[in-house]
Amino acid sequence: DGGITQSPKYLFRKEGQNVTLSCEQNLNHDAMYWYRQDPGQGLRLIYYSQIVNDFQKGDIAEGYSVSREKKESFPLTVTSAQKNPTAFYLCASSQGPYSNQPQHFGDGTRLSIL
Amino acid sequence: DQQVKQNSPSLSVQEGRISILNCDYTNSMFDYFLWYKKYPAEGPTFLISISSIKDKNEDGRFTVFLNKSAKHLSLHIVPSQPGDSAVYFCAARALQGAQKLVFGQGTRLTINP
Numbered sequence: 242d243g244g245i246t247q248s249p250k251y252l253f254r255k256e257g258q259n260v261t262l263s264c265e266q267n268l269n270h271d272a273m274y275w276y277r278q279d280p281g282q283g284l285r286l287i288y289y290s291q292i293v294n295d296f297q298k299g300d301i302a303e304g305y306s307v308s309r310e311k312k313e314s315f316p317l318t319v320t321s322a323q324k325n326p327t328a329f330y331l332c333a334s335s336q337g338p339y340s341n342q343p344q345h346f347g348d349g350t351r352l353s354i355l
Numbered sequence: 356d357q358q359v360k361q362n363s364p365s366l367s368v369q370e371g372r373i374s375i376l377n378c379d380y381t382n383s384m385f386d387y388f389l390w391y392k393k394y395p396a397e398g399p400t401f402l403i404s405i406s407s408i409k410d411k412n413e414d415g416r417f418t419v420f421l422n423k424s425a426k427h428l429s430l431h432i433v434p435s436q437p438g439d440s441a442v443y444f445c446a447a448r449a450l451q452g453a454q455k456l457v458f459g460q461g462t463r464l465t466i467n468p
Contacts, residue, residue, distance in 0.1 A: 245398075276458075283359070283444060283458035284399075299455070331398050341406060343389055344456060346398030 244268065247332050247347035253355050254319065254326060262317045262350045264332035273315035274333040274344060277301060284331060290315055291337075319352060327354050358382045359447050361459035369467055374432040376462050378445035381426065385447040389456070390419060390430045393442045402443075403430070435466045 245266045254260045266273065272291050276284040286299030290309040304323025309315055315334075319326045329351050333344040360379045368374045376390075386407040391399035405412040405419045405428075412419050418431045428445055442463050446456040 247398075281364070281460065283361075283460045284446075284456075285458075286455060289455065333398075341387055341404070343401040343404055345401060346391075348398045349396070351396070 245332060245334055245345060245347035247330075247350050249350060250348070252350055252352045254352060255355050257321045259318055259320050260352065262319070262330055262332075262352070264315045264317065264347060265313055266315075266332075266334045266347075267313060268334055268345065269312070270334035270345075271312070271337050272335045272344075273309065274335075275299075275305070275307065275315070275317045276331045276333065278329040278331060278349075287317065287330075326352055328352060357460075358385075359445060359457045359459040361443075361445060361462045363462050364460070365463040365465070367465045367467060368435050370437060371434045374430075374435045374439065374464055374466070376430045376432075376443050376445075376464065378428040378430075378459050379426060380428065380447050380457075382447070382449060382457075383426070384449040385457075387448040388419070388421060388428050389446045389448075390417075391444045391446065392439075393444060393461070399444060432464075437466050437468060440464060440466045 248263045274289040275287040278284050285301050288307040290296040306318045331349045332347045335344045336342040389404040390402045393399040403414050403417045403419050405421050420429045442461045444461045445459045
């Protein structure tokens with residue numbers, strides 16, 4: 242089945258630690274995205290990538306980093322510089338950045354601070 | 356600045372009746388609008404979309420209406436079913452926006468038997 246796989250489902254971070262969230266898609270989509278959801282709020286864009294080896298900051302990129310070395314993979318690192326990392330993180334992909342095709346989402350990773 | 360707003364945090368509807376979820380936006384450059392449905396601890400699922408060149412799009416029980424002059428979007432679900440109970444997000448994309456979506460805060464829909 243084609244889809245987007247996020248792992249792990251739950252993740253705990255210690256103070257001062259970097260953690261990496263995995264996102265893999267087998268939909269052959271060019272574009273991939275990372276969002277953050279806080280309770281009672283909508284999704285906010287962290288980073289996005291329109292093509293391999295290219296990525297752009299979203300609205301709340303501070304304290305996060307990404308890479309896009311393969312079309313299928315778009316890992317997100319939550320660095321120690323992110324002071325409020327507790328949230329639900331969602332990865333998405335779409336056929337192309339300018340097509341009228343919807344983004345499809347994975348099932349998310351919930352990150353908590355120990 | 357909240358460019359996409361869903362002013363009703365929650366909505367309760369009787370099973371079999373119509374559910375109407377509303378969304379307002381401020382950016383006149385938005386050209387593509389989407390509705391997503393989300394269950395707890397899962398990712399959003401795409402429901403239906405509409406381009407700004409249309410004012411209505413239907414897919415089964417779901418219809419999206421777009422009023423560009425009022426900058427208002429609505430999702431109608433008819434008839435409402437218990438499985439429709441979820442949080443619904445509207446989202447919008449700006450022209451040349453590289454599929455950068457701006458999401459509303461969501462509306463929790465509860466369908467009562």
